[in-house]
Amino acid sequence: IFAQKLGEQIGDLTIEKGGPIIMVQVENEYGSYGEDKPYVSAIRDIIRDSGFDKVTLFQCDWSSNFTKNGLDDLVWTMNFGTGANIENEFKKLGELRPESPQMCSEFWSGWFDKWGGRHETRGSKEMVGGLKEMLDKGISFSLYMTHGGTSWGHWAGANSPGFSPDVTSYDYDAPINEAGQVTPKYMELREMLAGYSDKKLPSIPKEFPVINVPKIQFTEVAPLFENLPSPHASMDIQTMEALNQGWGSILYRTKTPAVPTQSVLTITDAHDFAQVFINGKLIGSIDRRNHEKTMLLPAMKEGDQLDILVEAMGRINFGRAIKDFKGITEKVELSYTMNTGSQVTVNLKNWQIYTLSDSYQVQKNMKYVPLKDQKVPGCYRATFNLKKTGDTFLNLETWGKGQVYVNGHAIGRFWKIGPQQTLYMPGCWLKKGENEIIVQDIVGPQETVVEGLSKPIIDKLNVDAPNTHRKEGQTLNLAGETPCKAGEFAPGNGWQEVRFDQPVTGRYVCIEALNSHNNREYACIAEWYMLNDKGQRISREPWTVAYADDEDISSGNKTADKIFDLQESTYWSTNKDVKFPHYIVLDLGAEQTLGGFQYLPRVEQGAPESIKGYTIYVKSQPFKF
Template structure:
C-alpha cells in the first residue's frame, strides 16, 4: 500500500499569506519568496518527492507549477487528475517537506509545451479565436478552471493547505491588449474557488501595463544578466507599495531541433539572484529543474517555425535526470547565506542509480504502409483536427487524375510540419516546415499514379497568435504548370496517432532496418533497474515507447541524441521497447548509456544568413531614416518623416555606445501606416553581415522570435557598420520601427548611430 502524504487532521497547521506594504506576509511576518519552478508532467510521478526535496535542499521555500489544461482534458469533458496528473498529491508532497506552492493555471501557460497548454480539440472549431472572449473558448476555460478548483481550492494556505498565490493568465502582454479578457479569466479563477490567496499576473517589464488589472499583484519575468533596477522601474512607479517579484527568472533556455544546445552562465544567474535578495525582491527560478517533455508534448516557436526537443534540461541547476550541477552548488551556497535565524539547509536526497543497458537489437518490424488503420474519405484536403486526430502522423492519399509532365510543381498549402511525398511507393521528397518547404518538382507521372503525402505533426506553436496551429495539410494541394494550378481532390486519409496501444497492435514480423517508415519492437532483460539514456544516434526521426510509456521524440539532426529513461519505468526481468522511425535507421539497435548527449548537432543547414562571398551594397541606396538611439535598456521608437512602401527593411548600425565592434538587438518591430507593429509571422532574414554562433545561438532571426532574452549579436572581430535585412513577406507601408536592446546592465552591443532603408525589391549583394 502506498503511504499517504496527507497530514493527519490534528497536524494541519492553519497559516496565512498576504500582500503587505513592500513585502509579502507569511503568518503576519515579512517574507521573501524563493520559488523553484518545476513541472509535474516532466517528472515521473515516483520521482516527484525526490525532486521537491532537491529544491528544498537548495534553500528554496516554495514550488511554482503550471497546470497543463491539454494534459488533463485530452477529450472534451473528460478530466484526468490521476497518476502523473495528480495535482493535489503533488501539492501535498510539497507541503510534507515544508514547501509552499504557487499555482499557475493559465489557461494558457506557454512552457514550451504543445499549444501552450491549450487543448488541440479547440481547433476543430474553424473560426475559434484563442485567448479572447470568444464564447466557446471562454465556456471551455470556465469548465477547466472549475475542474482545477475542485482539485486544489481546498489546499489554499488558510484552509490548511500550502497554496499561497494563484496566477491569472500568463504573459498576456506578449499576445495582445485585452483587459476585458484578462478580467474574465480572473473571474473564472475566483469562481473556481481561489478566493483566499493573492491573485497575480505576470508579464515583461516592457508590456505589463498593457493588461494590468487593479486588485491583482503585478510581477515581472526576465532572464539572467538583466538590469534588475530597470526591470522593476516602471512597476515601482505604478505600484510603489507593492512587494516586488520576478515570477520567472530564467536560469537557462530550451533547445530546438536543428539548433545548437543552449546554456546560460551560472555565475551570472547567481549574481542576479543575489541582487534581488539584497533588495528583498522575491523570485521564482524558471527552471530550477526542467525535466523531460515526454511523449508528444513538446511545443514549438514561430516565426520561424521551430519545434522543441524532448529534453527540457534547460541548463537548470538540477539536470534533466535530477543530478546536482555546478549551478546547483553555487546557488545552494548563495541561498545558505540568506537563511532566517535558526534555519538550516536540508541535506539533498539520495541520487537514483544510473545503469548502462547493452545493445538492444530490433528484429521485429511492422512497415507503416502495410499496417494502415481503417481509412477515412474526404473530397477536400482538411487538417488533422477535422479527422478527430490530435497528435501523431497522418497519411493523405489520392490518385493523379491525369498524367503529369516532368517539371510540374506540387504545391502544398501548408505542410505542418514534416512531410514525405511518395509516388506509387517511391519517395520523391521530404518537406520541412522549419525551412518553409512547401513545394517540390515532380518527375513525369502517369495518370492514376498513387500520390501519398505522409505528414508528421511536431509540436503545436506555444507562443503568440500562431497557437492557432492546425496540423497535417492545412488548406490544399495543387499541381502547378505554367502558372496554371489544379487542386487535387478525393483523398483517402489514414490517422496514425501516438497512442502506445496503436503502436503495439501492429503486425510485427522478423525483418531488418527499413528505408521506409516502420515500427520496430524488441524486448530486453534487466537484472537491476536504474536511470539510463537511450542512445538514438543511429535512428532517423520518430518516437519511442518503453513498457507502455511514451518517452519522447528523436531526430537525427540533434542536438539531442539520447532520451532520458527513468528507472522507475523499467522493471527487473523482461522489458518491451517500440520505436516508430519515419525515415529509417542506419542501424536498428539501441543501447542505454550513463550520460546524456544533448549537444551533438548534425543539421546541415547554414548557421548564418549570409552566403559565402555575399556583401550588401548600399552605396546607391537612399536612407529613409537616420539618427541615433538613446543609450539604455528598453524599447525605442522611431517614426519615418515620410511613410514608405516596401517589402525589404534594412537597418544599418554605424557605431556603438560601448565602443566595441559588437552590434546586438533583442527584438525588433516595423510599424505600419496605422503606427502599429506589422505582423511578423512571415518574416525571414534576407541578410545579416555577421552573426555570433560560437558562444551562443545569436543569429539574426532572434530579433523576431518574441523572446526578449534572446538576441542577435555580431561577432566581436567584425567591425562596424553592421547590416541586417528583413524580408517581411509582402509589401507594406512602413511608418517607423521599434528596437529593443539587450536587457543587461549597459545594454551591451547597443547600436548608437543608424540608417534605415526600405525597398519594394530585393537589395543588391
C-alpha cells in the same frame, strides 16, 4: 468548470485557512498574445468564484507590456531571465505602484532547446548574481527552472514567430537536470543561498541509480505503408483536426495527371514535416522550420501514386500563432510547362487520407515481420533483459525521426538532426527481466540499435550546415539605394521608437548597424517591430530573415530571427571582432505601409553591444546581392 473543480479540491489549502497556498495566479504573459482587460477581468472573477476570494491574486508579464492587461486589484509581477538589468525590470512598476511588493515570478535559468539549434545555456555566474541581487534588494523570485524536466510522448511544444519545435528534453540548463542530478550551477546556487540561511542547509538527497544498457538489436519491423488504417475519402485536403486527429502523422494519397516534364509541387502549408513519395519512392521532404513549401518532381504518368506523409510536431506555445492546425492546411498544387510553352497549375483533388495515431496501442498492434535489412518508415520492436533497474539515457543517434515507447510508456520524440540525441529513461518504468521497446521512425534508421548510456547527449548537432541567413559568398549590395531613415539610438536599456519622416511602402527592410555605443566591433538586437502609418505594431508572423551578414552560432543560437521571436531575453549577435557595418534584411511577407519601428537592445545592465548609428532601407523588391 475546471476552476470550480480545482477550488473544490484545493480551495481549503490557502494560507488564510492554514494551508501552503499563499498566492494564486490569474493569467500568464497575456501581453504576448493581446490586450484585453475585460477578458483578464473575467478570468479573475472565475478564480474568485471558485473559492480563491480571500487569497492574494496576481498576474505576471514582461516589464515592457504588463500595463496592457494590468488590473488595479491584482498584484503585478515581472518575468525575466538570467543577465537582465533587474533595476530596469522593476522601474516602471516602481513608478506606477511605489508601495507594491516586487517579485520576479519567472527568473529564467536557461531556455528552450529547438530541433536543429545548439543546446541553450545561461551562465551560472550571471544566474546566481541576479538571484543574489534580488535577495539583497528584498525582491521575491521564483526560479524557472530549478529542476529540468521531460516533455513525454508528443507533448513538446514549439515557439513562434516562425516555427521552432522544442526537443523532448526540458533540461533548460536548470541547476537540477531532468534526471534529478545536481549540476555545477546548482552547487554555485546552493553556496550563495547558504549565506542567507541562519541554519545549515540539509544534505543533498542521494541521486537515483544510473545504469548502462548494452546495445539492443531490433528483431521486428512493421512497415508503415503496409499497416495503413482505412482511409477517409475527400475531394479536398483536410487537416488533422477536421478528421478528429490531434497528434501523430497523416498520409495524403492521390493519383497524378500526366506530367511530361519536371514539375513544381507546392504544399500550402505542410504542418510540420512532410515526405513526398511517387509510387512508393521517396522524392524529398519539406520542412516547416525552414519555411519550405515547394519541391521539384520528375515527369509522371497519368495515375501515378502521389503520397505525402506529414508528421505533426509540437504545437506553438504562445503568441497569436497558437491556433496551429496540423497536416496540410489548405491545398496541394502541381505546376509545369507544356511542350507548347504554356504554363499549367493543377490543384490536386480526390484524396485518400490516412490518420496515423502515435498511441502505444496502435504501434503495438501493427503487423510485425522479421527484421532483415529493412530501413523504411515504420515501427521497430525488440525486447531486452535487465538484472537490475536504474535511470538511463537511450541513445537514438542511428535513427531518423519519430518517437520511442518502453514498456508502454511514451518516452518522447527524437530526430537525428539534434541537438538532443538521447532520451531520458526513468528507472521506475524499467523491469527486472524482459522489457519491450518500440521505435516509431517515420524516416527510417541507419542502424537498428539502441543502447542506454549513463550520461545524456543533448548538445550534438548533425546538420550539414549551420542554420544561418547568409548563403556562401553572398554580400549585400546597397549601391544606389536610398535610405528612409538614419540616426543614432540612445544608450542604455529599454525600448526605443523611431518614426519615419513620412510613411513608406515596401516588403523588404534592411537594418544597417554602423557602430556601437561600446566602441567595439560587435552588434546585438533583442527585439524589433515595424510600425504602420498609424504607429501600430504590424504582425511579425509572416516575417523571415532574407539576409544577415553575420550571426554568432558558436556560443549559442544568436541568429537574426531572434529579433522577432517574441522573447526579450534572446537576441541576435554578430561574432566578436567582425567589423561594422552589419546588416539584417527582413522579408515582411507582403507589402506594407510603414511609419517607423521599435528597437530593443539587450536587456542586461548597460545594454551591452547596443547599436549607436543606424540606417534603415525599405524596398518593394528584394535587395541586391
